[in-house]
Amino acid sequence: MPKKSGRDGGARRAKSRSGELRTVGHNVARAEGVEKVTGAARYIDDLVFDDMLYGATLRSTVPAGRIVAVEKDPQFDWTGFVFVDHRDITAPGRNAVAMITEDQPFLAVDRVRHQAEPIWLVAHADRARLAAGLARITVRYEKEKAQLDFETATEVLKEIAIKRGDLDAAFARADVVVEGTYRTGAQEQLYIETNGVIAQPGAGDHADGITVHGSMQCPYYVVRALRVLLGLPEAKVRVVQTTTGGGFGGKEEYPSVLAGHAALLARKAGKPVKMVYERHEDLIATTKRHPSIITHRTAMKKDGTILGIDIDLRLDGGAYVTLSPVVLSRAAIHATGPYRADAVRIRGRVMMTHTPPNGAFRGFGAPQSQFAAEVHMDRIAAELGIEPIALRRKNLFNTGDVTATGQKLHDSVAAHEVLDRALARHAIATKAAAKARGKTAAKGAVKGAVKGATKNGAAANGAPLRGTGLALFFHGSGFTGGGEVKLASKAGIALTKDGVQLLVGSTEIGQGTRTMHAQIVAESLGIPYDMIDTADPDTARVPDSGPTVASRTCMVVGRILQRAAEKLRAQLGDYDDGKSFKKRARKLLEARGTVEVIEEYERPGDIVWNDTTYEGDAYGAYAWGANIADIEIDPISYQARCTHFTAVIDIGKAIHPILAEGQIEGGTLQGIGWALYEDVVMRDGKMHNASLTNYIIPTTLDTPPITVEIVEHPYKNGPFGAKGVGECPIDGPAAAIVNAIRAATGKRLDAVPATPERIMKALV
Amino acid sequence: MATDLIPLGDPSLRQKVRLELVVNEERRDLVIDGYKSLLELLREELQLTGTKHGCELGECGACAVLLDGQLVLSCLVAAVECDGRSVQTVEGMQNGPTLHPLQSCFADAGAAQCGYCTPGFLLAAKELLERKPDATRAEIAEALSGQLCRCTGYLQIFEAVEAAAAQLRGGR
Numbered sequence: 037m038p039k040k041s042g043r044d045g046g047a048r049r050a051k052s053r054s055g056e057l058r059t060v061g062h063n064v065a066r067a068e069g070v071e072k073v074t075g076a077a078r079y080i081d082d083l084v085f086d087d088m089l090y091g092a093t094l095r096s097t098v099p100a101g102r103i104v105a106v107e108k109d110p111q112f113d114w115t116g117f118v119f120v121d122h123r124d125i126t127a128p129g130r131n132a133v134a135m136i137t138e139d140q141p142f143l144a145v146d147r148v149r150h151q152a153e154p155i156w157l158v159a160h161a162d163r164a165r166l167a168a169g170l171a172r173i174t175v176r177y178e179k180e181k182a183q184l185d186f187e188t189a190t191e192v193l194k195e196i197a198i199k200r201g202d203l204d205a206a207f208a209r210a211d212v213v214v215e216g217t218y219r220t221g222a223q224e225q226l227y228i229e230t231n232g233v234i235a236q237p238g239a240g241d242h243a244d245g246i247t248v249h250g251s252m253q254c255p256y257y258v259v260r261a262l263r264v265l266l267g268l269p270e271a272k273v274r275v276v277q278t279t280t281g282g283g284f285g286g287k288e289e290y291p292s293v294l295a296g297h298a299a300l301l302a303r304k305a306g307k308p309v310k311m312v313y314e315r316h317e318d319l320i321a322t323t324k325r326h327p328s329i330i331t332h333r334t335a336m337k338k339d340g341t342i343l344g345i346d347i348d349l350r351l352d353g354g355a356y357v358t359l360s361p362v363v364l365s366r367a368a369i370h371a372t373g374p375y376r377a378d379a380v381r382i383r384g385r386v387m388m389t390h391t392p393p394n395g396a397f398r399g400f401g402a403p404q405s406q407f408a409a410e411v412h413m414d415r416i417a418a419e420l421g422i423e424p425i426a427l428r429r430k431n432l433f434n435t436g437d438v439t440a441t442g443q444k445l446h447d448s449v450a451a452h453e454v455l456d457r458a459l460a461r462h463a464i465a466t467k468a469a470a471k472a473r474g475k476t477a478a479k480g481a482v483k484g485a486v487k488g489a490t491k492n493g494a495a496a497n498g499a500p501l502r503g504t505g506l507a508l509f510f511h512g513s514g515f516t517g518g519g520e521v522k523l524a525s526k527a528g529i530a531l532t533k534d535g536v537q538l539l540v541g542s543t544e545i546g547q548g549t550r551t552m553h554a555q556i557v558a559e560s561l562g563i564p565y566d567m568i569d570t571a572d573p574d575t576a577r578v579p580d581s582g583p584t585v586a587s588r589t590c591m592v593v594g595r596i597l598q599r600a601a602e603k604l605r606a607q608l609g610d611y612d613d614g615k616s617f618k619k620r621a622r623k624l625l626e627a628r629g630t631v632e633v634i635e636e637y638e639r640p641g642d643i644v645w646n647d648t649t650y651e652g653d654a655y656g657a658y659a660w661g662a663n664i665a666d667i668e669i670d671p672i673s674y675q676a677r678c679t680h681f682t683a684v685i686d687i688g689k690a691i692h693p694i695l696a697e698g699q700i701e702g703g704t705l706q707g708i709g710w711a712l713y714e715d716v717v718m719r720d721g722k723m724h725n726a727s728l729t730n731y732i733i734p735t736t737l738d739t740p741p742i743t744v745e746i747v748e749h750p751y752k753n754g755p756f757g758a759k760g761v762g763e764c765p766i767d768g769p770a771a772a773i774v775n776a777i778r779a780a781t782g783k784r785l786d787a788v789p790a791t792p793e794r795i796m797k798a799l800v
Numbered sequence: 801m802a803t804d805l806i807p808l809g810d811p812s813l814r815q816k817v818r819l820e821l822v823v824n825e826e827r828r829d830l831v832i833d834g835y836k837s838l839l840e841l842l843r844e845e846l847q848l849t850g851t852k853h854g855c856e857l858g859e860c861g862a863c864a865v866l867l868d869g870q871l872v873l874s875c876l877v878a879a880v881e882c883d884g885r886s887v888q889t890v891e892g893m894q895n896g897p898t899l900h901p902l903q904s905c906f907a908d909a910g911a912a913q914c915g916y917c918t919p920g921f922l923l924a925a926k927e928l929l930e931r932k933p934d935a936t937r938a939e940i941a942e943a944l945s946g947q948l949c950r951c952t953g954y955l956q957i958f959e960a961v962e963a964a965a966a967q968l969r970g971g972r
């Protein structure tokens with residue numbers, strides 16, 4: 037039931053093209069809205085099972101070494117404890133976390149390859165006893181040499197190459213070659229709910245099966261990991277996602293590890309076992325955004341035309357492969373930024389280091405590679421003496437242009453549009469701010485700043501240094517290349533006597549999956565939104581809709597649901613409202629017992645991809661973004677602060693405008709955090725600042741006013757034109773901020789986070 | 801790594817303590833382990849799991865509740881200190897089936913995405929609006945600065961608090 041919202045969602049959006057949609061495009065009441073504001077929503081640590089034990093993990097305290105012995109304090113009373121080590125994993129099970137490869141063990145066998153690597157698992161009914169016991173188990177190691185710095189590392193976990201056109205010829209023709217090297221640091225997802233699961237022996241009728249409840253993004257990834265670990269058929273593994281307190285990629289692959297650990301303990305104990313990480317453990321042990329070093333060499337014509345782009349990109353993979361190959365592939369495909377060039381060469385590598393494995397984080401490599409691309413754009417502009425906006429306009433993708441992988445952009449290209457809108461919105465905001473300050477808007481200040489290289493206003497008077505920076509970016513929606521075909525995701529709709537129930541394996545992690553899917557189905561069936569119910573994300577009930585990652589849940593899974601709705605509609609015959617729908621539904625149910633339509637992903641006919649040569653249509657569609665950051669730097673503390681931020685994002689269609697804006701605002705602030713505050717400090721291969729007092733994420737006081745505008749440039753194969761929204765917003769803020777710092781100071785940073793130490797180093 | 805935070809050798813901490821307090825306007829009479837925090841008391845003894853935790857070190861704000869009307873981080877308050885006092889949690893915000901204006905505004909404005917930080921924000925905002933019914937955006941930001949949210953970017957939370965403040969001032 038469409039509900040009036042108290043905010044100016046409509047005013048903030050460009051005019052909707054979609055005419056008289058009744059549910060889609062409206063701010064309907066969120067499916068789980070009430071339970072989340074009353075405290076009724078049950079997260080994993082809110083659940084208690086009968087006779088439940090608590091589990092904990094004994095972890096390595098060296099980055100590389102041979103395990104000589106694990107010893108329990110003989111003085112301690114070990115009554116009631118359960119222990120698991122690698123010998124408890126028996127054939128046909130395998131001690132391997134099933135991900136892209138099987139190189140990572142659930143429990144170390146004789147060596148450890150990173151700090152905090154799991155060695156033993158321990159369980160007890162009393163948490164205080166458990167903690168006391170864990171502290172009384174010691175591991176003796178023979179230390180080995182650890183490679184901790186990925187820039188000097190030589191072992192490659194994955195390498196890919198993208199080639200297009202004649203690069204040598206492009207560089208031979210160039211008037212100017214511009215080179216730059218850019219670095220980004222690790223970032224912690226920092227979901228406020230830490231990782232946690234409860235494993236129970238048995239699944240349905242199978243006493244020898246396993247059931248896991250937990251906080252996660254991808255229940256079917258966990259099913260697969262448990263099957264490999266325990267050697268069980270799919271029917272004996274049941275995974276239920278509980279209300280999840282944020283993910284951001286951090287609950288994409290890691291829950292497979294944790295679920296495996298809890299399952300091993302539960303099977304050994306014959307009892308349910310809960311494992312919920314403390315914050316410190318979550319920070320030192322789980323995946324982070326890959327640090328990167330990226331070098332650009334660009335062949336330029338004097339007039340600002342890009343002739344050729346040559347990029348070398350390296351990511352710090354950590355000790356195991358996890359999802360690094362696909363992070364690398366997304367990083368590489370987005371590495372040029374939204375610009376065309378006839379000749380492109382991109383070499384991407386993931387380096388192995390003796391540090392905890394890095395993994396999925398919102399943006400999935402694209403924030404790193406587009407940070408480099410956009411800071412480099414400003415460098416090119418400065419070296420050629422061209423205005424940065426003009427330089428970008430000259431090279432920005434238009435419909436019909438071809439990307440690095442040779443993908444011809446047929447439709448839904450909004451690169452210019454988002455830039456125009458961002459400049460317009462920024463100009464308005466700047467005027468308003470100036471007016472609010474009671475000053476007259478300094479004419480040309482806006483443009484001058486975005487132009488870059490405003491003079492270093494040496495702060496003799498102690499006034500802050502101010503600057504404005506721009507970043508343009510794009511983000512492919514859905515799995516890369518042939519990924520969606522391989523996934524063959526399923527989703528469906530079951531008829532009930534009161535309406536329909538959605539059968540979807542996609543998870544609600546705060547982004548509004550359930551609401552948005554229900555809107556798509558309500559609209560497609562032509563029935564009220566409140567007649568749509570969604571089945572719990574329980575693998576015993578819902579089909580595998582693929583993982584809830586890669587900005588695919590709306591565009592890809594939403595589209596499958598839309599097709600299922602259309603089929604169901606055809607089966608029902610004519611009805612004209614919710615009431616007559618119910619009548620027909622009941623009749624059909626009487627005749628057939630159950631009515632379910634399950635649809636599978638269908639590759640749009642015009643999408644072609646070659647996974648060996650990395651050529652073709654990397655993504656069905658791209659979201660487009662433009663960011664403008666206004667910053668100031670305190671001349672004494674060198675702390676940079678964002679004073680205003682403009683984010684214009686094209687997402688095809690906002691199914692639920694408030695939820696979409698929430699994704700953009702949240703992603704933008706996470707990007708601002710990465711740019712300015714979030715610094716993972718590693719010592720001896722371990723996160724040294726593993727607490728919220730010294731790993732700083734933005735608070736309310738660090739949040740600038742953010743002007744958000746949604747552009748709706750529809751994609752023909754998305755539901756009602758929708759593309760992905762979750763990740764695109766985090767691709768731009770870091771570059772916009774670093775470009776603003778350069779505008780303010782005249783000095784290059786070329787790296788994030790732009791901590792006061794880094795800024796001071798650049799300035800003095 | 802878990803350390804031996806609770807010296808189990810010290811029997812006083814293992815001692816059971818008797819407590820009488822008011823939680824969400826209901827008298828409670830309890831016997832609990834002496835080392836427990838108010839957070840543990842609420843979640844484990846009273847099954848009031850609406851109060852969350854994200855650090856148990858006073859860093860995230862997820863566990864915020866009102867103790868005699870004051871905002872406190874329940875992970876930092878020893879349960880024994882609450883004897884004879886009054887606690888309000890998110891479960892006590894509703895008036896029967898009717899949501900508190902802050903609750904309905906949070907739901908409508910998108911201020912609760914994953915919802916995990918929400919109970920803490922609601923109580924921090926409630927404490928503010930009781931003190932300052934016409935709080936400005938800057939005052940709202942200041943009052944909520946001890947609460948971390950990773951999903952929303954805070955703006956929809958500000959809007960929700962402003963909308964609720966307007967409703968409360970309007971006497972609804």
Ligand code: FES
Nearest residue numbers: 856858859861875
């Ligand atoms: S749990 Fe984080 S402040 Fe209390």
Ligand code: FES
Nearest residue numbers: 913914949950951
């Ligand atoms: S809504 Fe998820 S942390 Fe605030």
